Amino acid sequence: MTSHLHLTVNGRAVDLADVPAPERLLDTLRWRLGFKGTKEGCRSGDCGACTVLVDGRSCLSCLTLTHEVEGGAVTTIEVGPEDALVARVREAFEKAGALQCGYCTPGFVMAVAGLLRERGTAAPREEFLEGLGGNLCRCTGYSAIVRAVDALRTEVP
Amino acid sequence: MGAFELVTPATAEEAVAALQTLGPGEATPIAGGTNLLFDLDSGRIAPRRVISLRQLPWRTLDWTGDALTIGSTLPLRSLEDDPRVRAKYPGLYEAVRNVGGVALRHRATLGGNLVRASPASDLIPVLLTLDADLDLVGPHGDRRVSVDRFVQASRRTDLRPGELVRSVRLPEARPSAFFWQRVRPANDISQVVVAAAFSPSERSWRVAVGGVAPRSVLLPESAAKLGTGRPTPDAVRRAAESAAERVTFVTDVRASEEYRRQLVGTLLGRAVASTVAAEGFPR
Numbered sequence: 001m002t003s004h005l006h007l008t009v010n011g012r013a014v015d016l017a018d019v020p021a022p023e024r025l026l027d028t029l030r031w032r033l034g035f036k037g038t039k040e041g042c043r044s045g046d047c048g049a050c051t052v053l054v055d056g057r058s059c060l061s062c063l064t065l066t067h068e069v070e071g072g073a074v075t076t077i078e079v080g081p082e083d084a085l086v087a088r089v090r091e092a093f094e095k096a097g098a099l100q101c102g103y104c105t106p107g108f109v110m111a112v113a114g115l116l117r118e119r120g121t122a123a124p125r126e127e128f129l130e131g132l133g134g135n136l137c138r139c140t141g142y143s144a145i146v147r148a149v150d151a152l153r154t155e156v157p
Numbered sequence: 158m159g160a161f162e163l164v165t166p167a168t169a170e171e172a173v174a175a176l177q178t179l180g181p182g183e184a185t186p187i188a189g190g191t192n193l194l195f196d197l198d199s200g201r202i203a204p205r206r207v208i209s210l211r212q213l214p215w216r217t218l219d220w221t222g223d224a225l226t227i228g229s230t231l232p233l234r235s236l237e238d239d240p241r242v243r244a245k246y247p248g249l250y251e252a253v254r255n256v257g258g259v260a261l262r263h264r265a266t267l268g269g270n271l272v273r274a275s276p277a278s279d280l281i282p283v284l285l286t287l288d289a290d291l292d293l294v295g296p297h298g299d300r301r302v303s304v305d306r307f308v309q310a311s312r313r314t315d316l317r318p319g320e321l322v323r324s325v326r327l328p329e330a331r332p333s334a335f336f337w338q339r340v341r342p343a344n345d346i347s348q349v350v351v352a353a354a355f356s357p358s359e360r361s362w363r364v365a366v367g368g369v370a371p372r373s374v375l376l377p378e379s380a381a382k383l384g385t386g387r388p389t390p391d392a393v394r395r396a397a398e399s400a401a402e403r404v405t406f407v408t409d410v411r412a413s414e415e416y417r418r419q420l421v422g423t424l425l426g427r428a429v430a431s432t433v434a435a436e437g438f439p440r
Contacts, residue, residue: 021163021207022197044195046344051260057234058260063194067163068187068211111260133343134258 005066008073009033011082019066026050026061029076037077037106041136048135051107051114052076058114060134075113077106089113089152096148100139108135108145112152121153128153158197163187165209169294169323175208177296177319186210186321188230189264191257192273215268215323218242223330226292229268229322234259236267247435248333248352248428252283255337258344268322274308274372277346277411281308281373283335286354286363287327295320310372331356332438334431336424337368340411348412349420351400353428355438360385364396364425369417370405378403383429386439393429397422 005016009029019028029035029052041049043062050062053075081087089112092098099105115123115131128149137145166172176184184206187193196202210230217228218236223245227236233253236242243250256262256270256279270280271291281304289304296319304325307315316322333354339345350367362380367373382388382396400421406414432438 021161022158024158024194043198045191045257045261048258048260048344054263057263059263060191060260063191063261064264065163065187065190065194065207067165068190068209111258115259130254130343131259134260136344 005070007066007069007071009035010074010076010079016066021065021067023066024062025052025054025059025064025066025069025074028066029061029074035076035078039103039106041103041107046136047104047107048111049104049107051110051135053110053114053117056114056117058111075110077109085116086110086113088155089116089148092148092152092155093145096144096151098141098144098148100137100141104135104137104139108132108137111135112149116152121155123153125150125153159200159203161197161204161207163207163209165212167212169213169321172208172210172213172321173294173296173319175206176321179204179206181318184208188266188269189232190269191261191265192269210268210321217324225327225330227267227325227327229271229324230266232263233265233267233270234262237262244436245330246287246327246333248283248286248331248335248354248432249280249327251335252279252350252352255279255335261344267325271304271307271322271325272314272316274310274312274314276311276371276373277350277368278373279335279337279347279350279367282350282352282365282367283333283354284325284327285365285373285375286333286352287331288356288363290326290328291322292324292326293320294323299323301326305375308372329356329358330437331363332432332435334428334435336427336431338420338424346411349417349424351421351424351428353425353432355432357437357439360439362388362429364400364428366400366404366421368411369421370407374404376400376403379425387433388429393426396429397425400425 039049041047185204215228215230219226331354337347337350347368362383364380379399408414
């Protein structure tokens with residue numbers, strides 16, 4: 001099946017024609033729309049590198065059919081400063097030096113943004129540490145990532 | 158991924174019809190898709206038609222007193238976020254919040270987990286201890302089946318051609334608990350899981366294990382040794398011994414048979430202690 005599809009990606013309305021039914025959201029974002037910040041890691045939901053937000057909630061784009069989020073609002077790491085929350089998380093990662101090779105970073109940033117949107121900065125630290133269990137950093141740069149999270153939790157929004 | 162058509166029916170009847178008109182293996186439903194996409198991508202399954210359940214009104218959580226009916230397509234994250242679920246069904250809450258990561262739980266569903274019937278499911282042992290029933294819709298009408306009958310083996314269930322899981326019904330709030338052992342704490346497949354629950358109406362225990370054998374199982378002999386209320390340390394030890402004797406343990410990439418046998422006893426002790434401390438346990 002190929003059919004017309006409507007999405008909002010990073011605040012812009014996107015109309016897509018001829019998207020095959022088996023196409024994954026990850027591939028639509030990377031290869032059809034050019035948002036290559038979203039990474040493919042394990043392709044099986046174990047690593048979190050492909051995490052984006054769909055309607056404000058974190059979503060593994062490698063395990064999601066594009067047609068299944070028809071009409072939804074997708075946010076990727078490329079979203080502009082108008083998304084103040086994602087912008088704040090990006091800045092906190094920069095300040096904390098929370099990256100080494102950078103491959104997992106977009107997924108981590110989106111996962112943290114999703115947790116902040118769901119739980120707010122007042123949520124217990126555990127919520128964030130456990131909530132990031134689905135994101136892997138193979139450089140094992142976790143302590144800097146946790147520093148970025150701690151900075152976000154203590155700053156006044 | 159092979160080619161398939163995706164249809165998005167608006168009603169259960171249309172979904173059943175879309176499923177039924179093709180032979181087994183040729184059509185498959187998709188709920189959260191977190192398991193299905195992996196199977197499609199690896200070529201394990203190659204259906205001609207995938208039927209999306211996203212427009213069906215099954216993302217529900219309905220309370221009748223403390224009895225709970227969970228729609229099969231409700232994302233696990235919504236289940237975990239309900240404070241009443243946490244208070245009344247603590248074992249279920251613990252199991253749900255330990256499935257995958259947060260992003261996975263935003264899409265993964267109870268229905269999908271049951272139909273996949275993984276031997277390492279974190280949810281099935283808990284549902285066994287809660288005496289969960291599944292409500293199914295199909296071409297020959299609705300029927301209800303216990304989770305114990307429904308789950309047969311990995312990827313094998315009592316689901317008949319054209320049938321879909323509509324909801325899961327938990328008959329009574331139960332003090333309950335869920336404990337696991339994994340190599341990595343988050344987002345890993347469990348080596349062993351143990352669930353325990355106490356039925357206040359029957360004054361009896363339920364114990365179930367998963368991850369150790371070809372399917373999750375209730376252990377009635379082990380539960381009986383726990384008695385009719387708060388068990389003595391000796392009773393807990395006997396229940397743990399019984400569990401270690403009764404289960405057929407497997408050795409695989411995740412753990413050896415010996416390790417699993419030892420873990421079951423330890424986790425059972427923790428699950429019983431946590432259940433006794435939970436809301437609603439008779440004082």
